[in-house]
Amino acid sequence: MAGRRARWCPIGEPPLQQRCPFSARSDGPGAAAGVAKEELGPLGKHIRDIILATGPISVAKYMQLALTSPIGGYYTRGQAFGREGDFVTSPEISQMFGEIMAVWFRLHWEMLGRPARTALVELGPGRGTLMDDMLRAARRFPEFFASIRGVHLVERSPELRRVQHDRLGCDAQQTKIVADQNAPERSVSVARGGIPIHWYDMLDAVDPDSDCVPLVIAHEFFDALPVHKFEKGTDGLWHELLVDVAESSNNRAVVLRPPGTQPQQQQQPESCHFKLVRTRSVSASAALLLRDKRFDVQFDKGDMVEVSPESARVMAQLADWISRRNGLGLIIDYGQDWTQGDTFRGIKNHRFANPLVSPGSMDLTADVDFSYLRFAARGKAACHGPIEQGAFLHAMGIQARLQQLLQATSDSKTQKDLVDCYRRLTDPLSMGRVYKMLAVLPGSSAVVPVPFAPPTGADLNKPKVEKIVR
Known part of the structure; x- marks a missing residue:
């Protein structure tokens, strides 16, 4: 899965529920009479044809197609990151972020007993900025840097692989290309001390030397893994929300309309080719994913939940791998x-947008359920956290690093930019609170990672299923 980057919104914006122009109960904005439909691209036509042939598809299937389809999935473009793209990530905001991550892994490399052979693994490396900053900072710790025998990047997008190849300063003459994709499969980073770089489509394919200890980082990876959406109906049962074509009148689902509207209002022309519908009966996904009784007792009729079985699958695999190899992981x-x-x-363009409009033209995302990740790792690895990004960065010394950078320049504009970037990363009204850190250690490890507090309850890996009253 290609890396998804920071869905950050400026300081002072209202909560998401007030900002987002799309509601899961709505067929989308622009439903007024006379509004012309969007132009449907090749991917949109492909999704429409699938629905017309087989019926409405899950939100998870829609996300998977819209983000990674070779026909025109969003991440096949590769130019989504940064100010010129649709969103900005923490590593793209400041070098301090990647430097702090390198320090964290170096510190815990010491706590793991200074293993002689390690492998850096990144899930969803974006433009390679985070890994490049981590390798640059790691060179300040010669013994730790010498232990890194390879970098392994889990990246599907051929375009992003090429961007990462250039960012990491790889030698083109030593690069093996995947011929049918014109994308690198392995190379050597000349700019970072000759470290071998490997690319993979899936975590399953990563296989560093058996004696290498994996040091894994996943920054904004899980937020774009597909989610299923469910709503508790008036019958008290969970019904799945599916994506249908707007013109469809299939009898297997109920069209969702904005709260407070009358059915006749839905006869107006729509600008979007797709809409959300609700299954009339309990779907197989609802029966499988919502088996826990807490989903029945803690939610009322009309409540919604989002569940990502793909996140659970990846997390379970990652936890098992880390435990078997005595490794270490950090999820951000x-x-x-x-x-x-x-x-x-x-x-899209640094703003929230209707996710059903022009599939492939925008990033699609959903908030991560950290309790679900911990639950998926139970019995395999020890999870610590999550803790807020601002608290993590402060505990790891970002203010001291900021002072070093401020003292290294006399340019007032550069100094102001440094302070602005620091605030953006740590301020609770910006990225400091909504972003979280989750550490993953072997299940047998007694180490409590810095700066995570020791576990105090018996529910360390117990999922939280809660209804949040607003």
Whole structure:
């Protein structure tokens, strides 16, 4: 899965529920009479044809197609990141972020007993900025840097692989290309001390030397893994929300309309080719994913939940791998430590957008349920956290690093930019609170990672299924 980058919004914006122009109950904005439909691209036509042939598809299937389809999925473009793209990530904001990550891994390399052979693994490396900053900072610790025998990047997008290849200063003459994709498969980073670089489509394919200890980082990876959406109906049962073509009148689902509207209002022309519908009966996904009784007793009729079985699968695999190899992992993403219900949205040009408009033209994302990740790792690895990004960065010394950078320049504009970047990363009203850190250690490890507090309850890996009253 290609890396998804920071869905950050400026300081002072209202909560997401007030910002997002799309509601899961709505067929989307622009439903007024006379509004022309969007132009449907090749991917949109492909999704429409699938629905017309087989019926409405899950939100998870829609996300997977819109983001990674070779026909025109969003991440096949590769130019989504940064100010010129649709969103900005923490590593793209400041070098301080990647430097702090390198320091964290170096510190815990010491706590793991200074293993002689390690492998850096990144899930969703974006433009390669985070890994490049980490390798640059790691060279300040010669013994730690000497232990790194390879960098392994999990990246599907051929375009992003090429960007990462250039950012990491790889030698083109030593690069092996995947011929049918014109994308690198392995190379050597001349700019970073000759470290071998490897690319993979999936985590399953990563296989560093058996005696290498994996040091894994996943920055904004889980937020774009597909989610299923469910709503508790008036019958008290969970019904799945599916994506249908706007012109469809299939009898297997009920069209969702904005709260407070009358059915006749839905006869107006729509600008979007797709809409959300609700299954009339309990779907197989609902029966499988919502088996826990807490979903029945803690939610009322009309409540929604989002569940990502793909996140659980990847997390379980990652936890097992880390435990078997005595490794270490750090997951950084935005979300909460409980199950949420209505966070699926699109992001385009640094703004929230209707995710059903022009599939492939925008990033699609949903908040991460950290309790679900911990639950998936139970019995395999020990999870610590999550803690807020601002608290993590402060505990790891970002203020001291900021002072060093300020003292290294006398340019007032550069100094102001440094302070602005620091605030953006740590301020609770910006990225400091919504982004969280989750550490993953072997299940047998007694180490409590810095700066995570020792576990105090018996529910360390117990999922939280809560209804949040607003």
